[in-house]
Amino acid sequence: MRNDLGVFTIAEVEERTGLSSALLRQWERRYGFPRPERSPGGHRLYSETDLEALRNIKSWISEGVAPAQAVKRYLEGLTQEGPRPPEMLSLELEEALLRADTEAADRVLSEAHRLHPMEAVVMEVISPCLRRIGDGWHMGRVTTAQEHLASTYLRGALQGLFSLMGGSLGPTVLVSTLPGEQHEIGSLIVALFLRRAGYTVHYLGPNTPLSDVRSFGERFGAKAVVLSAVQPISLESLPHQALHNLAPLVVVGGRAAANDPQGVERLGARFLGNDPRELADHVASVLKEGGLW
Amino acid sequence: MRNDLGVFTIAEVEERTGLSSALLRQWERRYGFPRPERSPGGHRLYSETDLEALRNIKSWISEGVAPAQAVKRYLEGLTQEGPRPPEMLSLELEEALLRADTEAADRVLSEAHRLHPMEAVVMEVISPCLRRIGDGWHMGRVTTAQEHLASTYLRGALQGLFSLMGGSLGPTVLVSTLPGEQHEIGSLIVALFLRRAGYTVHYLGPNTPLSDVRSFGERFGAKAVVLSAVQPISLESLPHQALHNLAPLVVVGGRAAANDPQGVERLGARFLGNDPRELADHVASVLKEGGLW
DNA sequence: AGAAGTTGTACAAAAACTGAACGATTATCA
C-alpha cells in the first residue's frame, strides 16, 4: 500500500516541507513527533508518511491552529485507525457513492477531514473521485443515476465546506459558469480556493446570464469574475468580446477553456490554467500586479 | 459531525471574527462566555463552535443589541421578548441573501435551527423565503443573479440537512425531477421529509434520464419514485405511460403537476398533492395501504 | 577531510495571561 520505509534525510525534509531541521528536531523532542527511523549511526530517516503528516501539520498551522495542537490533532487522528492515505479514502468514497450508501460516504469524508487539511480533502479525495466517476460514466461502467447521485452528494459536501469557511476581507470575486453549462462542480472548487485565499467570494451557482453577472459585479464592486466552461459549445456560442467588460479581470477555466485558449481570448477573457488551486493563485497574483488588491 | 476540539489561538479568533483579543478576554471575565479550553500553560484554545457563536453575537451587536444581551440571547436562545418567530427569521434570511451576505444568512439559519425544529425551519423559514425571492424575480424586483445566488445557497443548506439526517431503515424511495427540469429544490424538500418519515431515500439530483431511474430503482428495490415537475413542458413532452413501470408507486409533484393532474395520470403516475409535507405523508399512507411497507 | 547530523542547552522574539484602570457612551433616577 504505502512505502513507509525511512529514506529521506533531514535536509531533504527541510527542502520539501520548508520546516527547518532545527525545528524538526525540536518538535520531536517537545511533542514526540515525528519520530523517524534511524540509520545505524543515529541519523534520522523520514518516511513518505512523515512528509505527508508534516505537510498537513504545517497547513493546519497556517489555518490558525496552534502548533502544539496541530501535532496533537494529527497524533489523535492516528490512534483511531491506521492513517489511510487520501487515495484510499477517495476510492472508498467512490465505492460508497456507487452503491448509493451516503452514510458510508459521510463516514469517509469525516475521516478524511480528521486526517487531512481541507485542501487535500478537496484535491486528493473529492476531485479524483469525481473524475473517476465521470470517466466511468463515459465508458458506460457507471449509470447516469449513479453519476447524478454522486455529483449531487459531492456538490453538497463542497458547498458545506464553502459556507463553513466564511470570512470576507479581501476584494470581491464572482464565480459562476458560462451560460448553458451543466457542470458546476469545477467552479465550486475554484470558489472554495479563492475564498481560502482571502477573497470575498460570491458563488452565483451555474448558468447565470451574463448581463446579470455584470450588474451584480458592478453593484458589489467585483474585481474579478471567474467562469467555468466544460462544454466547448458554451464557449463557441458566445459572440466576440462577450465577456470583455464583466469586471476588471475576467477568467475562464475548465476543460473547454483549456482545450481552446484562443477561444477564451476571443471572448475578451483570460485563461489562467485549469487546476483550481493554480487558477486561484494566478487570479491572486494578477490582481496584485494590477494593483487591484 | 463538527470538529469541536479547541485548537484555534486567540489571535486567529481575533482575525476571523474581528473582535480584539482583549475584548474576548473581557467577555469571558464579564459574561462567562466564551469559555474556551486551555493549553497546559493556560493559553486559550477556541473551537469552531466558539467562532460561530462569536460571529452570531457580533452580528447582533452590529444590529443594535447590547453586548450583554447578545451574549445572553445566544446562551438562552431567546430575545428579550421570547424566541423570534420563523416569519421574522425568513425575512431576515431573504434580506441577507438579496444583499449576497451569505455569512449573515448562515447566522440566521443557525439561529433558526437552535430555536425551531427542522420541519419548521424548512417549511416556515426556507420555503417562504424561496417563494418570495421567486416571486420577486418574476416581478423584476430581483435580478437573475440574486435569484441564482439565493437558490444555490439554499439548495446547499437543504442538502446539508438532508445528509445530516442519515438513517436508512424503511423501504427505499427514489427522488428526482422530470427530465429537462431546472428547479430541483422542491424535490430536495420532498426527499428531506421522506427521509424524516423513515424511508431510505436516494436523492438522485435533477434531470436523471428515466431509463436510469428505472434501472436504479430495480437494483435497489425501490418501492416508490417521486418526481418533481415545475415546468409544464417537461410533463407534456413525455409519451403516454412513460412513468408507468418505474416502480410500484410513481408520484409526480410540483406546480406543473398540480395544474395538470390528468397529465400526470396520462403518464401512468399519481398526483398526491403539492405541499411537500403532505406529499410525503400521502406516499407513506399509499405504501401502507398497498402493503408495501 | 569535510559536509551533514546529533544532542543538549540557551536564547530571544512573539504571543498570551492576569489584573487594574481609563475614557466614552448609555441608562437610570431624583
Place this chain on the structure above:
DNA sequence: TGATAATCGTTCAGTTTTTGTACAACTTCT
C-alpha cells in the same frame, strides 16, 4: 433636566508560555 451609575471597548504594566532559531561539542557519512 442634570447628576449619578452602569456598561463597554480599549490600554497598560508586569509576568509567563510558546515557539523558532542559534551555538558548542561530538559523531557519522561519503
